[in-house]
Amino acid sequence: MKTNRFNRILVPVSLAVESTTAFKQALYFRKKFGAEVTLLHVVQKMGGLSNVFQPSLKNSLQGRGMVRLIRFAKMHFRGRIPDDVNLRVEVGNHVQTIKSIIDSEPFDLVILNRSNRIDGLSERYNSNSVNQIIRESRCPIISVNDRWTGSGIRSILVPVDISRQSRDLVNWSIKLGTVFNAKIKLLAALTVNIELKRSLAYKKTMIMKHLIEREGVKCSVDIVEKENHARNDVLIEGARKTSADILLVQGAQELMFSNSPSEKLLSDFLQSSSRPIFSLAIKDEGLVSSLLMMNSKQVELSERISNRAFKW
Structure with missing residues (x-):
């Protein structure tokens, strides 16, 4: 059954193993609601460089991040990414970037992972980070750990x-x-x-x-x-x-x-x-x-x- 209650779903992914659960949960809702899914990968910004080099550095980080995100998506879609799945890469602080996108763009649902690890980077998703995102979100959030509703919601x-x-x-x-x-x-x-x-x-x-x-x-x-x-x-x-x-x-x-x-x-x-x-x-x-x-x-x-x- 398709409805228009969740037209746009945002899914932050780290490209690590932990991202798979949130990704699968998003695909379940995509099929259930006929929704458009945006996979968001946030690349940690590197500090200590002159502002003169920041634009080129950002473009480089985004480019490399997009290559990895495309590889991640193709692996789950057997080589072909559907038209209703969008790929997006941003550079910056993970939590602040996710919060900013939720606040400024009309997503109807956010699905994120509650695991502690983010792609081996120094910044971690911890309970405080998840709480902060959920507390300040302007749309509902589904947070998953090691389980998702693959067999349906009864x-x-x-x-x-x-x-x-x-x-x-x-x-x-x-x-x-x-x-x-x-x-x-x-x-x-x-x-x-x-x-x-x-x-x-x-x-x-x-x-x-x-x-x-x-x-x-x-x-x-x-x-x-x-x-x-x-x-x-x-x-x-x-x-x-x-x-x-x-x-x-x-x-x-x-x-x-x-x-x-x-x-x-x-x-x-x-x-x-x-x-x-x-x-x-x-x-x-x-x-x-x-x-x-x-x-x-x-x-x-x-x-x-x-x-x-x-x-x-």
Whole structure:
């Protein structure tokens, strides 16, 4: 089934073995959505040279980088690169270059690798770099480690942070559940001494489940009860024990303070999960509606969610 929800996908690749997982994940989405994929290879800029030589040096680095990128792409496409796969080489700082492109160009989805190594260069992708890109991204990001959704997406695990608004989380659950015909699994944590059905975790997830199922998407709820435990730890442990093809996790779009428990939850998932993570790192909530081409019924749904479920 082709849709126009993800028309342009950006895939930063290092050309190392670790790039293969993100590349394969991108090809899966390319086939699923009929999307145009841009493979981006960033060459580390060499310092210590006079500015007079910088233009020629940049051209030289770009040229050599493009030769390697073409070789990388042809190897995976058996010699012929499809017309809807674009190759791009930039020279500069890896993280800053990727962030700049995401901010300034209309990509609908970014797929990147969470591995530590970038092509043997001195600069590394580490957890802080990935977090920085995701936190400041203006479009959703799928980050992969050693697994990708090659056999399809049949179940989506959605950890619920009960301290945050979840309007976008519900909307994306409905959209992804519909597109992939996948079941949504809501996961929440109850860490205080209170009857389950009186808890915020229960009330919130039940409302979310009702709204998701009303749109024709299958949904289940699992609330892990562990009194006097850190909520993030309970969610991480619960996620490990729950089977799913991909995780749908809120980003930091409406958080005012960094290093908060809510922001740390995303970081913990990025570090601990071997499964792909779909991160909602959109700063402008209006982008959700435009990107997903929400109709008036779904916009009204968002308002009902905001008014009913998340003013507790």
